Amino acid sequence: MNEAEFEAKLRADGFTEIETQTLEPRPAKGEHGHPFEIRGLVLAGTFIVTQENHQTIYKPGQVFAVAQGHPHDESIGPDGARVLVGRKFVNA
Incomplete structure (x- = not known):
């Protein structure tokens, strides 16, 4: 999936901040x-969740997701990372 398709x-899917x-x-x-x-x-690079x-180690072309409020941690690999991210706000 390319950047335009992902966006x-x-x-x-209702993501408003991209x-x-x-x-x-x-x-x-x-x-x-x-x-x-x-x-x-x-x-590009490595994004770790x-x-x-x-x-889980995510590399170029892979998609990561974290649910609203879900406890998680994240780190960035030794070469850094470039990610296209979207945020979806849902009223609780």
């Missing part, structure tokens, strides 16, 4: 949650 899919982020390498931030659902497409004590 169109995000919009169709942006491309360039991230420097960094260790985990610490477990946290967000007041929104997040879905992202890795464009840990949920429920399970670490």
